[in-house]
Amino acid sequence: MKKELSRRDFLKSAGLIGLGAGTLLSTVPWMEALADENTKKTIGEKVRIGIIGPGSRGRFLMNLIKKNPKAEMVAICDIYQPSIDKALKIAPKAKVYNDYRKLLEDKEVDAVVIATPLYRHYQMAMDSLDAGKDLFCEKSLSYTIAQCYDVYQKYKSTGRIFFVGQQRLFDPRYLKAMEMIHSGMFGEIQAVRAFWFRNGSWRNNVPDPSLERQLNWRLYKEYSRGLMTELGGHLLQVGTWAMQKLPETVMGAGGLTYWKDGREVDDNVSCIFSMDDGRRITYESVISNKFYGLEEQIMGNLGTVEPEKGMYYFEDGTVNGVTPKPAAGFMQMMKDVQNQVFEKLPFAGTSWEPEVAKDVKGNYIMGEDYKINTDGSQELINAFVEAVITQKQPERIAEECYYASAMVLLGYDAIEQGKKLTFPHEYRLNYLNHKHQAK
């Protein structure tokens, strides 16, 4: 029978029952916000949240907030009446605003959640922090890397709580996978191959053609950076989290190859992010073929992790602690002799045997009975609420979130300019291998 994962199970699986689990907390210190010892202290407290942009993603977040007894939604803000009507069904007592600045003036609002189209994030985030509100902004953080840097600096100068919607930071599969990776189980991570493939137009039906750009904002460059900002940030954050290293350069290419329906953003993108030691993270997204789906393939010299599938594989084929016996030495030698005899044949290429992927059963990151019932979104919201109550910004979360957005925006620029770009030194933080240098 499949197990449901309770909150306590989640914390237990992540090693957070009791703060003795220092190994995990040293690499994911943001999880401390959800540790039992800390959450018990905030029982009875209440955070009053305003939602700016309760569209489909905004309402998804509202449903998560509703499940947290320490949070209540006191205000919503939107300019599209159907979204307001649907949001009021989730938070019937919330005050309704049509101008987010009025919401920010509301003294009853402690914190805001921004889930508007990308191009609106920057001004709203800056104004929210200036208004003294704690901030949860959906990814990507802003429309340009310079704007992201401004928001990060504003967070530092105001000292408010600052989260971005990078839910994989709280996904139990990813937490466990990272614990394994950082313990050296898979050797040194050499490359991360991240991809997100879908087969769909990504287009919303609009009730009136005049609302096309407003409702399908993701498809237009004026409002969105397309597949880079809408999907790429999640995967690239996982890549740098696994490697514990930030990229120096990025190259990219993209095109509008299938969905030629008047949209402006590419439906087919690919980027290569390179570290200073030559290791790489690649990101690819195509939305006219879904065969390979979504994954981050984290490749070490001893093994591979596929956290989205919840699986890991060892190079020597070990499954559940059992390593398959190698072929007898006699047979290995015969095979080598055979290869040496035939490898000079011009049609044989570099390897006599085709090196197709091995069909290995693999190992389960969370155990075979684990049923995926969270992608970390609920825990992300819960951590934000705890942080707002305690006014303690969890370590590293702002930096992880900043870089997730900065990397996709740099990748977008590389695609648009058709150039290999170096991560600008003026937009680097003093984080991991990066050092900030003023322009």
Added chain:
Amino acid sequence: MKETVITVKRKKIEIWTLVACFVIGNIINVYAIQKYDTPYSELFWSLGYVVTVTVALYVVWSVIRLVIYAILRPFCKKR
């Protein structure tokens, strides 16, 4: 059909040839065990492969001997 006689000398030669092939097979096996760092228990478990190689070597050597015999036979008759 003519009666054929296999001399004691011939029997000894063939037996020693077979033993030599078997020893060569085992030497190859020991080399492979060392080279590929596999357990020495393969000296026993890989006997099947060794016997196969023994037979193969014996057959190859026999063919070589037959060819040499066929080439030299006319000259021997002349004498």
